[in-house]
Structures are given as C-alpha cells and as structure tokens.
Amino acid sequence: MKKIVIANWKMYGDLAMAASLSQAVVREEKLHTAKVSVVLCPPASLLFSVASHIGGSGVKMGGQDCHIQPEGAYTGDISANMLKQAGCQYVIVGHSERRKFHNESSRQVCQKATRAIKTGLIPVICIGETEEERTEGKTKDILAEQIRESIPEEAFSNDFILAYEPVWAIGSGKTPTVDDIREIHTYIESFTAKRTGIDKSRISVLYGGSVKASNAREIMATDGVAGVLVGGASLKEDEFCRIIAAAG
Numbered sequence: 001m002k003k004i005v006i007a008n009w010k011m012y013g014d015l016a017m018a019a020s021l022s023q024a025v026v027r028e029e030k031l032h033t034a035k036v037s038v039v040l041c042p043p044a045s046l047l048f049s050v051a052s053h054i055g056g057s058g059v060k061m062g063g064q065d066c067h068i069q070p071e072g073a074y075t076g077d078i079s080a081n082m083l084k085q086a087g088c089q090y091v092i093v094g095h096s097e098r099r100k101f102h103n104e105s106s107r108q109v110c111q112k113a114t115r116a117i118k119t120g121l122i123p124v125i126c127i128g129e130t131e132e133e134r135t136e137g138k139t140k141d142i143l144a145e146q147i148r149e150s151i152p153e154e155a156f157s158n159d160f161i162l163a164y165e166p167v168w169a170i171g172s173g174k175t176p177t178v179d180d181i182r183e184i185h186t187y188i189e190s191f192t193a194k195r196t197g198i199d200k201s202r203i204s205v206l207y208g209g210s211v212k213a214s215n216a217r218e219i220m221a222t223d224g225v226a227g228v229l230v231g232g233a234s235l236k237e238d239e240f241c242r243i244i245a246a247a248g
C-alpha cells in the first residue's frame, strides 16, 4: 500500500509560495511515486494556482473544509462541488480547528463527509482527543464517539480516510510515542471495522500532529499508520520534500 502524505496549509500561503512549493513537491513526488501518494490542501484562493502547477503530475489536491449543502446563501463558505471543479479529489472534514473555532459537531462533520462522497470527493475525516481528555484517560471513549458520529453510512461502500490528530500534538512540537500511536491506530482500525462492517484492509488511518522531517519516517513505519497529515512542516519546501522522501 502506498503511504499517503497530505499537506494542510491552513490559512497560510500566497501565490509565490504556492508556485514554488507545488513545483518542488511535483519533482519530489516523481522520485517516490511508487510508494507515496501526495495531496496538497491549500486555502481556497490558491486552489487554481496549485492546480496549474501540479497538472499532469501524480500530486493531488484537496480542500480544507466544505459545506453540508450543495449550494446556497452561505456567505464565505465553499461547496464540495466548487472544490471538485477547482481540481480537488479530497477534502479534509472535522479538523480540530474547525471543531474548535467554528463549533463543528461530529454530526455536522458526518454531513460534510456525506456531501463530499456524494460529490465524488474522498473525505479525510479528522478525529482526536484534547489534552484534558487524555489526562482524564478518556482518549479511546472520545475517539469511539467521534468515529460513531462522524463517519457516514455512505462511507461504508465508498472511499474515505481517517486522520488521528491528537489536539494537544497539533502545532505544539509534542507527539505521542510510537507505541502510543500504534496502540491508538490499532484501536481506531478495529473499532471502525466493527462499527461499519468495513474490512480492516480498507480502513486508512493517517497520523497528524507535529509531524516533521525528523520523525516522519519512524511514524510512517509504525503499524496501522497509513500516512501523515502535515500542517506547519508542509509549508517549508525542504522539510516537506524530506517527509515525502521518508514515505518512499
């Protein structure tokens, strides 16, 4: 199975950065194309620019969020179909920054994932516990609840990706130990398989949270880790190319 490396640019980037980073990623992906699938998720305003640079290469593109509805009077939002028309094949849904700053519930995340699938996009459904939940020993309960409520029935027979992103690891420089990642990913896989009836081999669980060039290889070599979702380190050309190389 190819490893999946997804870049989440968040609300960073401009046209010059989009051009040079996309071109560097295209060059790096070519060297490792048999072993890695790379997806860039720029902000909406840079989608067309990124698409123009990755066109014809193996690098794919995704949105960072989409609306539940196919269209409507929703100022500032973007629809799954708009992402698709811009050239996206993926969309991140339920990122903890959306859950936190936009009060998105797992139920809404589930509706977004449904819309994505109906539009022909592959949803990257994010789950993860907060620091407080972890300290209280609630990690598995929280993940189980998020899996139960965030994965739509449409996903049972269509492609989707899960991303385990412990909220306390995002942008903090802290990561769980490799043993912890293995344990949690194995748990997520089995719980999702039980809950959805999907064969375990079809369930891809990415790890996200302070992934960088120096820890990417070890994390991606861990059992149950299908790839990585990278924030901060995906904005640095050199660093991100080394993460791609670590998968290949």
Ligand code: PGA
Pocket (backbone or CB within 6 Å): 008, 165, 169, 170, 171, 172, 208, 209, 210, 211, 229, 230, 231, 232, 233
């Ligand atoms: P980080 O972010 O790599 O900067 O920790 C990951 C994410 O938020 O997807």
